[in-house]
Amino acid sequence: MKVPMIDLKKQTKHLLPALYRAFDQILTEADFIMGAPVHKFEQEFARFCGKRYCVGLNSGTDALTLALKAYGVGKGHEVITVTNSFFSTAMAISNVGATPVFVDCDETSHTIHASQIEQKITPRTKAIIPVHLYGQAADMDPILELAKKHNLHVIEDCCQAHGARYKGKVVPIGETGAFSFYPTKNLGAYGDAGALVTNNRNVYQYMTYAHNNGSPKKYVHTVLGINSRMDSLQAAVLLLKLKHLPRYTQKRRAIASRYNKYLRHIRQIQIPREMPYAHHVYHLYVIECEKRNQLADYLKKKGIQTSIVYPSGLHLQRPYIQLGYKRGDFPITERKNKSVLSLPMFPELTGKEITYVCKTIKDFYLRFS
Structure with a gap:
């Protein structure tokens, strides 16, 4: 018997009729980038996460990177995170010019060891990125309390935790979380895709143009953003899978x-x-x-x-x-x-x-x- 690590073909086979209908509409209307399916998915996924806002992006890495920028994290700053994670968690910190400061993981949960965070805080510390690993939430209460005590931002890496709960609440537990929709994720697209959800209006407003080349409207650019737009075909896939x-x-x-x-x-x-x-x-x-x-x-x-x-x-x-x-x-x-x-x-x-x-x-x- 052969048993794969993951079999995406089985799931896709059941979804094909609905996918064909969604794709046909997008192709007929030529609504390819940041189209109606993207806006609908943003609304539905924000609701699913219990957050006010969602911005569809190209990847979870971009979600972390832009979130850090939205909170003003950059050169000379430090961001505390866990060493037991995928490389993109730290890479996003480095790519905005900040320095990742690592702590160990908890022996039982494998997630960030909350009791080790405070000893790593310095005057340069700007944020904490806890990672909800393997599908299980990190212990967020002590992290949020510590962040409040030291006036730090918390950006939750939820890339492996779609629908995971902490004390009955869907992650992210704080105000902002980054998601990946890489095809093998619990909620996976058929290519690269990601999103940021937040309750912070200022973060949301920054994200709406920063992910589109820093452009709030055509040919007007207010910041040095990046090109990280979700396309309509991926949004259609995610909308369908979100129901399931x-x-x-x-x-x-x-x-x-x-x-x-x-x-x-x-x-x-x-x-x-x-x-x-x-x-x-x-x-x-x-x-x-x-x-x-x-x-x-x-x-x-x-x-x-x-x-x-x-x-x-x-x-x-x-x-x-x-x-x-x-x-x-x-x-x-x-x-x-x-x-x-x-x-x-x-x-x-x-x-x-x-x-x-x-x-x-x-x-x-x-x-x-």
């Missing part, structure tokens, strides 16, 4: 529950823990395991795809080693980099496939322990 997202999330949670049931008794494995404050949407199902690389190779030989998210903390990536970071600076992240393994996870994963994955893992440890 709650059902997709239920399926992901059911799959995670089934994995937990089969894997919790294997002593060489630590299953992911849903924190008491969180409603996990399982963008990824990430175990920690002994003999990780050998297990991944064994699963591959048996036709099961896996992924390592992440093999390295951001502090050990080449651009940030130059800032003076070294191995051993963030022991929790570095330990997890050696043990985490993402198992197949997508809403259409079948019970038979889940059973096969779990049985194969069990067989591995029976043979090689």
Whole structure:
């Protein structure tokens, strides 16, 4: 049996009739860039997130970058974030001229270790970017309290957490959050796309022209913006999938529950823990395991795809080693980099496939322990 890490073809097949109708209308009307579907999606996604405003963009990276600019973050400033994240979290900080200051992740949740943030605050600190990782929200209350105490901005990286909840509230919990709609995300486009949601009117107004070459109206440019516009075809895909997202999330949670049931008794494995404050949407199902690389190779030989998210903390990536970071600076992240393994996870994963994955893992440890 072959079990892919993710199978987008299965989901697309069910959506094709509705997609064809939406695409036909866009093609007939030649409404390609920032058209009616984009504006409708912005309204619907803002409502979904419980926010007043949404701006459709080209990527989650652009959402983070423009959000930092909207809050006035730039050269000479520092932004605190977690080293256990995708590179774009830190890259966005660097690309506005600021310096990322890393903290370790929490041992249980894998998200930012909130208690380590305050010791990293300096007079140059301007903002905090907590990352809602793998589909689970970071512990936001202490972060927001700390930001208020030190007059810092909070921009939430929600790129892996569409519909995730913290104490019953959909992320972002603060006023502003960045989303990616990369095709493999829980809410994925059929190309690159992203969005920023916010309750801050000034941030929203800046975003409306900064993402369009700094142009509030044609041939008038008020800031040095970027070209990061969502196209109508991607918005049509996202509008359709947004209607199904709650059902997709239920399926992901059911799959995670089934994995937990089969894997919790294997002593060489630590299953992911849903924190008491969180409603996990399982963008990824990430175990920690002994003999990780050998297990991944064994699963591959048996036709099961896996992924390592992440093999390295951001502090050990080449651009940030130059800032003076070294191995051993963030022991929790570095330990997890050696043990985490993402198992197949997508809403259409079948019970038979889940059973096969779990049985194969069990067989591995029976043979090689």
